[in-house]
Amino acid sequence: MIYCFLHIFCTVLIIVFFGAMLSFIERRLLGLFQNRYGPNRVGWFGSLQLIADMIKMLFKEDWIPTFSRSLLFVVAPIIAFISLLLVMVDIPWDNNTYIIDLNIGILFFLIMSALSVYSILFAGWSSNNKYALLGAIRAIAQTLSYEVFLGLSIMGVIIKAHSFNLIDIVNSQQYIWNIIPQFFGFMTFLVAGLALCHRHPFDQPESEQELADGYHIEYSGMKFGMFFIGQYLSMMVTSAIITIMFLGGWFGPWLPGYIWFLLKNIVCIVFFILLRAALPRPRYDQILYFGWIICLPITLLNLIFTAFFVLLH
Amino acid sequence: MYIKSIIFGIITQLRSIFITLKHAFQDRETILYPENSIYLAPRYRGRIVLTKDPDGNNRCVACNLCSVVCPVSCISLQKTQDQSGRWFPKFFKINFSRCIFCGLCEEACPTTAIQLTPDFELSDFNRQDLVYNKKNLSISGTGKYHNYNFYQQSGVFITKRKKNNIHATPINIKDLLP
Numbered sequence: 001m002i003y004c005f006l007h008i009f010c011t012v013l014i015i016v017f018f019g020a021m022l023s024f025i026e027r028r029l030l031g032l033f034q035n036r037y038g039p040n041r042v043g044w045f046g047s048l049q050l051i052a053d054m055i056k057m058l059f060k061e062d063w064i065p066t067f068s069r070s071l072l073f074v075v076a077p078i079i080a081f082i083s084l085l086l087v088m089v090d091i092p093w094d095n096n097t098y099i100i101d102l103n104i105g106i107l108f109f110l111i112m113s114a115l116s117v118y119s120i121l122f123a124g125w126s127s128n129n130k131y132a133l134l135g136a137i138r139a140i141a142q143t144l145s146y147e148v149f150l151g152l153s154i155m156g157v158i159i160k161a162h163s164f165n166l167i168d169i170v171n172s173q174q175y176i177w178n179i180i181p182q183f184f185g186f187m188t189f190l191v192a193g194l195a196l197c198h199r200h201p202f203d204q205p206e207s208e209q210e211l212a213d214g215y216h217i218e219y220s221g222m223k224f225g226m227f228f229i230g231q232y233l234s235m236m237v238t239s240a241i242i243t244i245m246f247l248g249g250w251f252g253p254w255l256p257g258y259i260w261f262l263l264k265n266i267v268c269i270v271f272f273i274l275l276r277a278a279l280p281r282p283r284y285d286q287i288l289y290f291g292w293i294i295c296l297p298i299t300l301l302n303l304i305f306t307a308f309f310v311l312l313h
Numbered sequence: 314m315y316i317k318s319i320i321f322g323i324i325t326q327l328r329s330i331f332i333t334l335k336h337a338f339q340d341r342e343t344i345l346y347p348e349n350s351i352y353l354a355p356r357y358r359g360r361i362v363l364t365k366d367p368d369g370n371n372r373c374v375a376c377n378l379c380s381v382v383c384p385v386s387c388i389s390l391q392k393t394q395d396q397s398g399r400w401f402p403k404f405f406k407i408n409f410s411r412c413i414f415c416g417l418c419e420e421a422c423p424t425t426a427i428q429l430t431p432d433f434e435l436s437d438f439n440r441q442d443l444v445y446n447k448k449n450l451s452i453s454g455t456g457k458y459h460n461y462n463f464y465q466q467s468g469v470f471i472t473k474r475k476k477n478n479i480h481a482t483p484i485n486i487k488d489l490l491p
Binding site: 031032033034035036037040274275277278279294 | 319326329330332333334336337339340341342343345
């Protein structure tokens, strides 16, 4: 019992540590893509930057505004942090390396990604600040409209695998990765996943020029840190789901499975960071237009054709 | 037409992603400053100094022009004079926490006493330490103008007034020619 608890605690700690470490890695990679250095002063090549950031965050004043709804104000970053961290539970690293083998695997991811909307809603509303509310409205409109085809784009994969179970889904890609037969599903899931974790170019809440900082404008200290790390955790989860659904999970020659899984994950995360370095932020209405007019029909067509070919066989 | 613009947009996005990826394999343009020193042009405007003329006397005649022209009024000085009647500053302070290094004081100085040097490493822990007085500002050399001696070029001799100085003929101020 105690061993089990310690095991889970250590796993969570490691995941959170890597989520926080990702902020340092992202800054270094952005520096690489933009012909400059990232943080390289603290420690060996800046590797202690994370600790410096942590000290800074812990010693900042953790202020709850007097005009805010304090309960929801406190709950919001916790939801943002927990919701996608829980998805890590049912991600299989290998045929035998997983915490829990859920039959509803991918549905659990969808449920939790839908719940993460509440963190934005609560944060934006309880801050009692116009910028925060506007940022939250934009972020929620974006997330809701992209969640429609976040679910639909992976339906093709599920039809092919005949299962919601993540392990079954990976096993169904033994001969060909889903990225080739489900290419349009992959593209739309990539876009929707980016929009889900509010990464660039879909960082509507963080549009500094118009909205100061969007829904987390009133947050400081560790509460802001939870939003911050939560974003990186959702990035890790999204890349893991992309790896499982489309990139063949742990399948690959020579190396053991979990190494392949990790490598594909890292490629996904680096690609996300590359997108941040490369693409500008589209306008708010352009994002919604792109989602409803282009991505949704593509996913529906993809779903219809996948079902058609599965019925033919 | 509609489909064409979509495909064209996708291709341009992929191209910009690829170009950004290529930047990862290029040299970095940032200069790591404290390790690598920076080349500064000789006319770079940094720390202000008070220079001496070739004979080793102070050039500053406490005319207050630098203090007047200073846009942020960070220069303060007071005039005093010695036995022979020559002016010199009693104190001369520059507040470097306000200085914007515009170089107007150098332009205004008739004796090229005040000069801006390429030294820019002025950071300090205390704001009070950035107020430099005459002792901190003075250097023993002539700065940028090695041979310029104000009293040889123009102006007045203090002890016995010279009748015919260099500008004996009055200057035509309306003439554009140099």
